[in-house]
Amino acid sequence: MNDDAAEKGDQMAIGNQRGRQLRHIVRINEEIKKVIATAFTINLMAMNAIFLAKRAGTAALGFGVLSNELRRFAIDLQKQMAILSEMTYESVSTVTALLKQARLNQMLERTLDVCEGLGRRLVEDALHSRLNDMLAGRQEQSDAVSRRLTQMIADTVQLVELGSVLARSAKIEAAYGGGMSVSLTQVSSDFEQSISEIQGSLEKLTKHHLEESAA
Amino acid sequence: MKIAETIFEDGGHKWIALVRDPKRPHHIIDTNEYLIVCDDDAILCDPGGSEIFPAVFSALSAEFDPSRIGALFSSHQDPDIISSLSMWVEFNPDIKCYLSWLWAGFVSHFGGTEKTFVVIPDGGMDILVGGLRLQAIPAHYLHSSGNLQLYDPKARILFSGDVGAALLPPGEDGLFVENFDHHIQHAEGFHRRWMGSESAKRDWCERVSRLEIDMLCPQHGAIYKGEDVARFIDWFADLEVGVLKIP
Numbered sequence: 001m002n003d004d005a006a007e008k009g010d011q012m013a014i015g016n017q018r019g020r021q022l023r024h025i026v027r028i029n030e031e032i033k034k035v036i037a038t039a040f041t042i043n044l045m046a047m048n049a050i051f052l053a054k055r056a057g058t059a060a061l062g063f064g065v066l067s068n069e070l071r072r073f074a075i076d077l078q079k080q081m082a083i084l085s086e087m088t089y090e091s092v093s094t095v096t097a098l099l100k101q102a103r104l105n106q107m108l109e110r111t112l113d114v115c116e117g118l119g120r121r122l123v124e125d126a127l128h129s130r131l132n133d134m135l136a137g138r139q140e141q142s143d144a145v146s147r148r149l150t151q152m153i154a155d156t157v158q159l160v161e162l163g164s165v166l167a168r169s170a171k172i173e174a175a176y177g178g179g180m181s182v183s184l185t186q187v188s189s190d191f192e193q194s195i196s197e198i199q200g201s202l203e204k205l206t207k208h209h210l211e212e213s214a215a
Numbered sequence: 216m217k218i219a220e221t222i223f224e225d226g227g228h229k230w231i232a233l234v235r236d237p238k239r240p241h242h243i244i245d246t247n248e249y250l251i252v253c254d255d256d257a258i259l260c261d262p263g264g265s266e267i268f269p270a271v272f273s274a275l276s277a278e279f280d281p282s283r284i285g286a287l288f289s290s291h292q293d294p295d296i297i298s299s300l301s302m303w304v305e306f307n308p309d310i311k312c313y314l315s316w317l318w319a320g321f322v323s324h325f326g327g328t329e330k331t332f333v334v335i336p337d338g339g340m341d342i343l344v345g346g347l348r349l350q351a352i353p354a355h356y357l358h359s360s361g362n363l364q365l366y367d368p369k370a371r372i373l374f375s376g377d378v379g380a381a382l383l384p385p386g387e388d389g390l391f392v393e394n395f396d397h398h399i400q401h402a403e404g405f406h407r408r409w410m411g412s413e414s415a416k417r418d419w420c421e422r423v424s425r426l427e428i429d430m431l432c433p434q435h436g437a438i439y440k441g442e443d444v445a446r447f448i449d450w451f452a453d454l455e456v457g458v459l460k461i462p
Contacts, residue, residue: 107302111269114216119276126305 021095024212029088031205032081035198039077042163042194046071049170049187056180063173063184066166070191073163077198080156087149091212094142105130146213153206160198167191217248217267217274220390222430222438223370227254228347230372231278232432235388236270243267245383246295247434249374251367252279253345258286258313259303260365260374261296261434265325268299282306286333286344288351289314290376290434291359292321301326313342313351317361335363352422354378356415371429378419379447380405381436392437395446402436403454410456420452 046067053064105127112123170191174184216236223230233248248271249260257279263271275281289297289312303310304327312327316334323332335351342349342365350366358377365374381402392398410416424445431439431447439447 104301104305107265107268108305111272111302114269114273115276116273117277118280119273122276122282122306123272130305 019099021212022092022099024208025088025091025095027208028205028212029085031201031208032085032088034201035205036078036081036085038194038198038201039074039081042191043071043074043078045187045190045194046074049184049191052180052183052187053177056177056184059176059178060173060180060184063170063177063188066170066173070163070166070170073159073166077156077159077163080152080159084149084152084156087145087152091142091145091149094145098139098142101130146209149209150213153202153209157202157206160195160202163195164192164199167195217270219274219278221278222390222432223372225370227345228252228369230367230370230430230432231275232390232438233271233274234390236267239267239270244295245435247432247436247438248275249432250275250279250284251344251347251349251365251370253347255283256345257284258288258342258344258349258365259284260288261290261376262287262299262303264295264298265302268302271299272302284310286311286313286342288312288342288363288365288374289318289322290354290364290374291315291362292318293359294325296376296434297322298325300331304328304331313363315355315359315361315363318359337361339363354415354419356410356412357419358409358411366426366428368427371427372432373423373426373428373430374432376434377405377409378451379431379433379436379439380409381433383436389437392439392443395439395443398437399447399450405435406451406454407456408459413455413457416451416454416456420448424448 049067050064050071053060053067056063108123108127108130112120112127115123167188171185171188174181174188177184216238217233218235220232220234221229222232229252231250231252233250235245239245243264243266246261246263246267248263251258251260259275272281284303284307287297287300287303287310292314297312297314300312300322310331311333312322312331313333313335314322316336319332319334337353337355339351339353342351347367347369350368351363352366354362354364354376356362362376364376364378379402381398382405383401387401428444429440431444
């Protein structure tokens with residue numbers, strides 16, 4: 001393969017890479033939407049659990065405290081996911097700009113193939129300065145967004161781990177709920193189930209993010 | 216690569232037609248681009264879609280320094296007219312794009328910045344290229360609702376955009392109309408379907424027939440010259456447009 005063909009192949013590969021990145025971001029966003037919906041459900045469930053604990057009286061004091069904590073957890077998670085959602089939007093903007101640059105570069109490569117003389121020199125200069133700009137600017141921006149997203153996902157995983165501990169503790173407390181024990185156990189199982197769904201979504205989200213970063 | 220053909224020359228004043236790319240993929244409609252040069256300045260009429268940019272740029276650069284093109288004229292908003300905008304901006308970030316006020320916000324999706332666009336009011340306006348005064352004249356609803364054409368009174372040439380366009384079959388790719396009666400059959404279906412307003416058409420025919428025109432240059436198909444110009448205007452005046460007959 002000669003240098004021209006190799007460079008053209010590179011441009012096409014860059015375009016394909018950006019396309020893959022966009023598809024991963026779309027999947028990340030889908031998982032974020034699922035987590036937000038589940039967090040909303042946990043919030044409602046926690047309010048219900050607070051009422052149940054009040055009805056159960058002193059026997060369910062501990063369960064009531066944990067339900068309050070779970071509600072706070074759900075609100076914190078919703079906020080965290082909103083920030084993640086904004087960050088993925090930022091990623092979409094950056095990757096779209098890179099995709100557009102790659103397409104412009106492809107078009108310039110095609111122009112270079114058919115140009116001679118002055119036109120060829122102009123296209124070569126344009127390509128040279130564009131590649132320099134791209135290497136210096138957009139790629140760095142993309143990497144910075146990706147690093148922040150990695151950190152934010154790690155923080156969210158930790159937060160959800162806390163939620164999981166709270167749900168397990170609520171299950172233990174439910175056993176001391178006296179006459180309301182069965183209902184409280186059911187509610188705490190629902191908490192566990194919902195948080196487990198969130199953990200599943202976060203695992204998928206992390207996988208897509210790692211694949212997006214690798215692309 | 217397209218063919219660059221000088222169709223008018225008077226000292227530093229030139230019209231160069233960029234036409235007929237033999238390597239054009241068949242799923243992309245063929246287009247004509249026209250470069251109007253006045254000494255060191257130039258305006259490119261309907262620069263074309265991004266897919267054909269390499270063919271236009273290479274043909275053009277053999278005749279004129281592309282970085283000296285000061286302006287683009289966009290007859291309307293279609294992708295085959297102006298989707299290459301971002302590529303032209305790449306070579307001259309200060310390039311201006313003249314177009315109907317109606318489309319500035321839409322065409323900016325193809326590229327350019329706020330400073331790129333010079334909007335033309337509905338009544339048209341003069342455009343200076345070097346020492347040459349060109350006239351952007353209204354042709355609204357023919358076919359676009361914000362549609363303009365460019366008249367060069369000195370060269371007596373009208374760039375007519377989609378008016379006069381013909382979809383030529385393979386093998387009939389002459390630059391000029393040679394047999395009007397034969398040629399016009401390739402223009403009829405296009406005009407019946409694309410030209411949406413009978414009253415706009417009548418108004419255009421009335422105004423344009425008062426201009427001195429030696430060549431009428433459409434964005435698709437062959438150029439009308441000499442008596443074929445008046446023949447075309449008469450034919451168009453009589454053609455029923457804006458009526459879709461679904462069988």
